Structures are given as C-alpha cells and as structure tokens.
Amino acid sequence: MIRKLTEADRESVMMLVGREPSLNLFIIADVENFGFESDFQELWGEFDAVDGRLKAVLLRYDGSYLPYAEGEFDVQGFAELVLSGKKKEMLSGSSPIVDRLAQKISFTKEKRLFFAELITLQEKGETEAGMNFQINQAGVEDVEAVCSLLDQIQEFSSSAESMRSGMQRRLETRTGRSYFVEKDGKVIAVVSSTAENSLSAMIVGVATHPEYRGQGLASYLMRRLCADLLAENRTVCLFYDNPVAGAIYKRLGFKDIGGWSMMHI
Template identity: 55%
Template sequence: MIRKLGEADRVLLMTLVSKDPALNLFIIGDVENFGFEQEFMELWGDFREEDGQLIAVLLRFYGSFIPYADGPFDAAGFAALMQAGPKFEMVSGSAETVQAVAEHLNIRKEKQMRFAELRELNSTLDTTAASAHAIRQATTDDVDAICSLTDQIEEFDNNPEDSRSSLRKTLETGTGRTYYMEQDGKVIATASTAAESSMSAMVVAVATHPAYRGRGLASRLVARLSADMLHEGRTPCLFYNDPQAALIYRKLGYQDIGFWTMLYV
C-alpha cells in the first residue's frame, strides 16, 4: 500500500533510511533541511499490508525522483507516481532499486556511476599544508566566478543558468558548501558538497581548469572538504566514473560501496 508521507511519519521514515545513511543521504538531507510541506518536494511510502511496516520510500525533488527499498516493493506503483507528475525528468538511486522501477518506464538515457564513501581520511595527507593557492570558502558573491570555471568542463552538462541558480540556493540554504582556489583573480579549481545532513554529505562538482591540471589542486580541495565533513561528524560520499578520479579518491581513502544509476525519461 502506497501513501503520501507527512511530518507524523518522520520517525518511521528515518528509521528505514538510516539503515543505509550513505545511500540515502539525499532523502535524509532533504527531510532534515526542508521537512515535508514543500511545493518542490514530496515523499511517499510503501507499507506492507499484513503488518503496516514501511518497506520503501519515494522522494520527489522538483523533477527528480529517488526510490529506496529494504527488500521487495511496489515498483510499478512508484513508477506510476513518477509518471503522474507534471515534470518527471529523471530517477536515480541504487542500481538494484532503480532497475526494478525502470521495468515500468520508458527510458531515454541511462548513466551509471560508482558510489564511494570515506570513513577515515588517509593519515599521511596534510590538509593544512601551505600552498601558492590558498583554499577559500565561497559565498554567494563567488557564484559567477565559480560557474565560469564549471561552464568550461565538458563532463558537466548543466545549463549555465541552472548551475548558477542551484549553487546560489545551496549556499543560501546552507545545504552545502564550496571551496575554491584562484589564480590572477580567476577561479582555477573548485569542489563542493550538497545534501549535507547530520549524518553525511555528497562531494560534487570537482573541477580544475585544463591549464592547471596535474598539480594536485582537486585532491587538496576534496581532502579539505572531506576532513571538514569528518570533523563535523558527517560521512562524505561521492559518485565517479573516471579512472583518473578513482586514483585521486582512493588515495584519499574513499572506498566503493556500490553503484548509483540515473535514468532520464
């Protein structure tokens, strides 16, 4: 049985998703940061009929959906909810859960990435070492300068206007942070977090200007972000599918815990 979730279901929901806090960092972060009564966000739960146990949850955040299930669930019911909305753009989540939903959808494009988390930063790294490029924390005044760099990164397929709006909102709401480095007044490297919650945070938008690659700038930024997250009691997580990125993240201490699948309709 699927029904919409509200504030009265918070404990039930958090009990379910806290079984795998890294995998559910988006759901946990969005509920902690925005609650249940938002126009841009909705949550549904699949309850087992025989005992009323919550066994799966579906999050809508604007046009994106994330399902999570602790075992078999009503994948067809979740797919129907997605397609009933006015702006269904994509669904993402653990590979197994998303593929169960995909059987009931018409998919235009699929993308799969490795999902990694960091429990302990490599103790040989010095995240406070002096460098010619100081690490700065961004404010909303830095949005255009940072996005001027990320606009140049081929791997990023964000619309320039959307990327600026998203970064500004993240900084304004405190749901993430961005660190960056400058050279001659221009941003040359950056790394951010998103979906920060009491338990975890997602490292995103790691980028270095092509002219400054190979100098370890991205490694320093991710190391600093990761160290700060761990110090605050949050587990940093990230997606990647680039072999070069894998070398960087594994050197820092990140370990693969599964695959994250994104389906576009």
Template identity: 55%
Template sequence: MIRKLNETDRDPLMALLLKEPALNLFMIGDLENFGVEQDFMELWGEMDEPDSRIKAVMMRYYGSYLCYADGSFDVEGFAEVLKKGGKAEMLSGSSEVVNQFCEVLSFRTEKQMYFAELKEMNEQLHKAACAPGEFQRATVLDVEDICTLTDRIDEFSDNSADSRQTLSKTLESKTGRTYFTKKHGRLVVTASTAAENSMSAMVVAVASHPDYRGQGLATRLVARLCTDILEESKSLCLFYNNPQAGLIYKKLGFRDIGNWSMLYI
C-alpha cells in the first residue's frame, strides 16, 4: 500500500533512508531542514503491512521527484503518484531504482552519472588544502561574482536563470557552503556543497575560469572544501560523468559507490 506520509512517519522513514545515507543525502537533508509536511515538499511511502515498516519512498521537492527502495517495490503505483502530483520535471535516484520507471513513465531524456563518496582524503592534498590565505568562504555578498563565473561555463548554462537566487538561498539557510579563489581581483575558481545534513554533504558547481585551468587550483579548492566538511565528521558525495573529472576526484580520495539516473519528464 502506498500512502502520503506525515510527521508521525519520521522515525520509520529515517530508518529506511539510513540504510544507505550517502544515496539518500538529499532526502535526509530536506527532512532535517524542512520536516515532512511542506507546501513545496511531499512524501509517499509504500508500507510493508506485516510490520508497518516503510519499504520504499518517493519525495516531491517542487517539481523534482526522488525515489528510494529497499528491495522490490510498487513501481507502477509510484508512477501513478508522480503523474497525479502535478507538473513533474524530473525523477532521480539510484539507477537500480529509477531505471525500473522507464517502462511505466514517458520521459524526454535520461542522464546517467557516477555517484562517488569521500570518507578520508588523500593526506598530501589535505596538507595542501590547509595553506592559509589561498581560499575564501563565500557570503551572499559574493553571489554575483560567483555566478558571473559559472554563467560562462557551458555545464551550468541551463541553471543560469535562477542561479543567483538559488545560491543566495542556500548560503542564507546554511544548507550549503561555497568557497572560491581570486587572482588579480577576479574570481577564478569556485566549488560548493548542497543538501548538507548532519551526516553528509554533496559537492556541486565546481568551476574554473578557462584562463586558469590546468594549474591545480580547482583540485586544491575542492580539497579545502572537503577538509572542512570531514572535520565536522561528515562524509561527502558527488556526481560526475566526465572520466577526466573522475580521475581528479579519485585522487582526492573519492570512491565510486553506485550510479545515479535522472529522467527528464
């Protein structure tokens, strides 16, 4: 049986999500920051009737949907929930779960990415990341300079329209942080986290100005960002689909733990 979840379901829901906290960091972060019941966020769970545990969950966050399951689940039932839930823009989650929706949902395109986790960083890069003065932590006053850099990066062009509002909200709510480096008064490298929660954070929006690539700046900046998160006893996760970027992240200490799929509806 699939039903809408409420605040009384928090404990069994967290019990499900904590089986794979890295894969579920988005849901865990949203639950910690916003609770179960919000206008912009809804959750549905499939109940295992004999013991009332939740065996699968789907979350709507504005127009984006996330799904996670512990074993087999009612794919068609969750697809119907998504179809009835209003204008859905995307469904994402582990490839093992999301790929099961391909037979029951119409979608425009699909994107597959590697999912990696960092629990312990390369010691040499850890020491380099601690060099004083090279990196700064952003405030809302730095949003325009950061977005001026990311606007010129093709990878982030689809999000440029609301990037300033999104980054400002993230910094103000402390659900993420951004670090950057300036050279000759110009911001040239940046990296951020998103979906920060009590256990983990997602590394996002790593960008370098074309004139400053190949100098190791981005690697050292991400190392500094990761160092600060690890010192808070949290792990880090990230997506990547560029094998060259994957080599850089693995040099830092990231290890692949699965694949992530996104269906654009």
C-alpha cells in the first residue's frame, strides 16, 4: 500500500532512511529542514501488507523525485506518482533503484555518477600550496564573488541563476556552507557542502580558477571542510564522474559505495 506521508510518519521514515544515511542524505536533510507540509515538498511511502512496516519512500522536492527502498517495492506505483506530478524534471537516486523505475518512465537525458563516502580523513601527504592562503567561510554577502569564479568554469557556467539562488538558500537555511581562498580581492578556489543534516553532508561545487590549478588549492579546502564536518559527527559524501578527480578524493580517504543516477524527465 502506498500513501502520502505526514508528520506522524517521521519516526518511521527516519528509521528507514537512517540505515543508509549516506545514500539517503537528501531525504534526511529535506525531512529535517522542511518537514512534510511544504508546498514544494511531498513524501509518499509504501507499507508492507503483512506487518505494516514502511519499506520504501518517494520524495518530491519541486520537480525532482528521489526514491529509496529496502528490497522489493511497488515500481509501477512509484512511477505513476512521478508521471502524475504537475511539475516533473528529474528522477535521481541510487542506480539500482532508479534503473527499475527507468523501465516505466521515458527520459530525455541521463547521467551516471560514482557515489563516494568519507568516514575517516587520511593524514596529509604532499605539502599543499594552499597553506599559504587564508581560508574564508562564505556569508550571503559573498555569493556573487564565489559565483563569479564558478561562471568561469565550464561545468558550472550554464546554470548561473540557479547556482546563485541555490547557494544563497543553502547559506540562509544553514543546510550548506562554502569555504574559499582569494587573491588580489578575487575568489580563486572554492568548495561547498549541501544537504547538511544530523548524520551526513554532501560536497559540491569544487572549483579552482584555471590560472591557479595544480597547486593543491582544492585539496586544501576539501581537507578543511571535510575535517569540520567529520568533527560534527557527519559522514561526508560526494558524486564524481571524472577519474582524475576521483583519485584526488580517494587520497583524502573517500571510498566508492555505489552508483548514482540522474534522469531528466
């Protein structure tokens, strides 16, 4: 049986998704920060017909849908919920789960990523040139300066408006933070977190100005941000699809724990 979830289901939801806090960091963060009654967010759950146990959930955040299940779940039922949504843009989640839904939903584009987790930060290896720079934690007043750097990076340049609004929302709601270094008054490297919750956090927006690459600035910022998050008893996660970037992350102690799929509807 699938039904819409309410505040009364919070404990059951958190018990289910809390068993894999890294894979479920978006669901955990959105429930903790926005609950069950927001206009932009809804959750549905599938309950076992025999013992009434919650065994699968589907989150809608604006036009994005994110499923999670332990074992078998009602694929057709979840697919119908996605397809019936007034606003539907993306389906994302653990690849084995999303792949099953992909058999029922047509997609215009897909992206597959490695999902990595950090539990213990590795000791420093080579000397990082970034140690000569002061690390700054961004406030709302720094959004434009940080995003001006991201505008120059091909990976981020196509989403300027959403990038700025997303960063501002994260900082205002304290669901994420950004650390950066600057030279001559301009931001030259940055790393951010998002979906921060009581158990985990996601690293995003790792970028270095082209003229300053190869100096260890991104690693320097990553190490500081990861250390701060781990000190707060949060597991740190990230996506990557570039083997070169993956090697850098693994030197810090990240380990692959699965695949993540993003399907554009």
